Every structure is written in structure tokens, then in C-alpha cells.
Amino acid sequence: MISAKDNDLIKQVSALMTSAKRRRESASFPAEGVRLCLDGVQSGARPLCFLYTDQARQKYSEEFALISSASRRCEQVSEAVFRKISDTQTPQGFLCVFEALDKNHKSYKIEKKGRYAALETIQDPSNMGTILRTAEALGADGVILSDDCCDIMSPKVVRGSMGAVFRVPVVIVSDFTGFIAGLTRDGIHTYASTPREAEDISLLSFEEGGVMLIGNEGNGLRSETIDACSKSVRINMKGRAESLNAAAAAAILLYRLMS
Numbered sequence: 240m241i242s243a244k245d246n247d248l249i250k251q252v253s254a255l256m257t258s259a260k261r262r263r264e265s266a267s268f269p270a271e272g273v274r275l276c277l278d279g280v281q282s283g284a285r286p287l288c289f290l291y292t293d294q295a296r297q298k299y300s301e302e303f304a305l306i307s308s309a310s311r312r313c314e315q316v317s318e319a320v321f322r323k324i325s326d327t328q329t330p331q332g333f334l335c336v337f338e339a340l341d342k343n344h345k346s347y348k349i350e351k352k353g354r355y356a357a358l359e360t361i362q363d364p365s366n367m368g369t370i371l372r373t374a375e376a377l378g379a380d381g382v383i384l385s386d387d388c389c390d391i392m393s394p395k396v397v398r399g400s401m402g403a404v405f406r407v408p409v410v411i412v413s414d415f416t417g418f419i420a421g422l423t424r425d426g427i428h429t430y431a432s433t434p435r436e437a438e439d440i441s442l443l444s445f446e447e448g449g450v451m452l453i454g455n456e457g458n459g460l461r462s463e464t465i466d467a468c469s470k471s472v473r474i475n476m477k478g479r480a481e482s483l484n485a486a487a488a489a490a491i492l493l494y495r496l497m498s
Contacts, residue, residue: 240293242317249316252290252324252336259390266339268392271325273299276306276335278402286310286335292321295332306335326394339392340404347410351427352448353380354496359415359464360455361388361485368399369486370453374407375400377497381408383450385415420467422450429468431460432492434482437471440495451496453489 241249254261255269262268267287270279273295280286289310296303296315307313321330349355356374361367367389374382388411389396397404412418423429428449431437452468454460465471474483474491483491 240315240317241290241320244320244323246320248288248314249320249324252288252334255336256324256326256394259393262339262390262392267336268339268397269334269336269394270397271327271330271334271394272398273302273331273333275397275402276333277302279335279337279405280306280309282402282405284337284340284405286337288312288314288336290314290316290321290324290334290336292316292318292332294318299331299333302333306333310335327398340409347381347408349383349422349427349450350380350448351425354445354448354493355379355381355383355450356489356493357383357415357419357429357450357452358388358454358489359385359452359460360458361453363456363485364389364393364395365399366456366484366486366489367391368396368401368404370489371396371400371403371407371409373486373490373493375403377493379407379493379497381410383415383418384409384411386411386413416461416464416467419450419452419464423467423469428470430492430496431465431468431471432473432488433459433465433471434473435471437473439475440472440492441475443472443495445496445498449496451489451492453485453492456485 289306419429431452
């Protein structure tokens with residue numbers, strides 16, 4: 240059992256919990272909690288390392304058996320050490336480090352009549368996690384991200400997505416505007432969500448599918464990205480509200496796209 244907080248493995252895991260740079264460099268990311276660890280394994284992701292407490296092993300014996308059998312390395316840690324690496328108030332005593340998920344857009348095909356969310360410069364991990372969870376719940380075919388979005392492998396995104404990060408196809412592109420322009424040229428419907436000079440989304444039909452774009456929490460979509468889309472759409476709001484939270488807007492926009 241690992242009981243020393245300055246153990247090399249514990250230091251490595253602690254760094255993965257807090258540093259996007261370390262996650263990129265090591266091509267790995269942590270997932271904490273019984274459900275997330277199990278979701279990862281059942282989705283085909285193999286843990287590089289599985290950390291657990293004895294109390295958790297006894298409490299979740301069936302889940303322990305499944306996760307440990309799929310893991311390359313298993314280490315029991317003390318309760319004190321687990322609290323050190325955990326970023327939750329009530330740790331469950333399970334944490335897996337998974338290999339980074341392949342998000343290379345060159346190996347990913349956008350289907351012409353598929354239905355996708357495309358996110359530009361989303362910065363809040365809570366919003367990102369919620370949008371991924373919503374995309375899965377509504378049956379989206381995938382999510383396209385600009386490479387300046389927040390790290391989708393951060394603990395807050397993984398937890399907020401409720402495991403959707405393991406299951407929803409996600410592609411990250413460096414030239415987001417150029418990628419969207421290419422889809423538009425290929426005849427795929429691309430919809431820029433914006434409150435200005437746009438069509439009411441409730442009046443449109445989405446029988447041909449398409450890509451729904453949601454922009455940064457503060458600034459929305461870049462003007463050049465809007466210009467690259469085949470159509471601009473808006474959510475018709477009443478009262479004095481001028482805008483919606485990015486995750487709330489995404490839920491409404493994707494619901495309409497899927498209907």
C-alpha cells in the first residue's frame with residue numbers, strides 16, 4: 240500500500256489532476272470516481288494505472304474486479320494519500336489514469352447528413368462537460384472543437400460530462416474556421432448561432448442534418464467563422480435577457496437540430 244504522499248506515482252497523478260501541460264506531455268488523463276472509472280473501462284479505454292483505497296475495494300467489490308482486471312497497473316493507497324490526489328469533497332476511493340483519447344480530425348469523417356455540435360473557444364470546463372453530456376443525450380453524431388477550447392481531458396470536464404467524453408466522438412481542429420468553411424463547400428449545412436441578423440431557429444427545418452456552432456462564453460463566434468457558415472440562427476428570447484449560458488444555449492440549439 241502506498242502511504243507516502245511524496246511517492247513518485249502520487250506526484251505524477253497529482254500533476255495530471257491539475258496540469259493540462261502534463262496531461263498533453265504524458266498523453267494520459269485521470270478520471271476519478273466509481274462510475275467514471277467503470278464508464279471508461281466499459282467504453283473500451285484501458286487504464287494505465289488504477290488507484291484505490293481498501294475501503295473502496297470492499298464497498299465496490301464488483302466494480303473493483305472489472306476495473307482492476309482491465310488495468311495495466313493497480314495500486315492500493317491510504318485514505319490520506321487518496322484525499323491528497325482527489326479533487327472532490329467526498330472521494331469514493333477509485334481513480335484511473337487513462338491513455339489520451341484519439342481526437343485527430345484527419346482520421347475522422349463528418350457524415351453529410353449527420354448532426355454535430357461545433358464549439359469555438361469554449362473556456363469553462365463546466366460548460367464543456369455539460370455540452371458533451373447533452374450531445375450524447377440528444378444523440379449527436381459527434382462534437383467538433385477548436386484547439387483553443389479548454390482541455391476536454393481535465394477532471395472537471397470528464398466529471399461534468401458524466402462519462403460522455405469516453406463515448407461521444409470528438410474531433411479537435413487547429414484551423415476551426417477553415418474546417419467549417421470546408422464543410423460548407425462540401426454541401427454540409429453549417430449553422431452559426433448568433434443573436435444578430437439571424438433566423439429564428441424555431442422556424443427552421445433540420446431534415447438534412449448539419450453542424451450547429453456555439454461560440455465563446457463572452458464573445459460568441461468569431462465573425463470570420465460566422466461568415467464561413469451556410470446560415471446564421473438565433474434563439475428567440477423574451478423578457479430582458481440578451482443571452483444564455485453557453486451550455487444552456489447549446490442544449491436548445493442541439494435539441495432543435497435533432498428534431
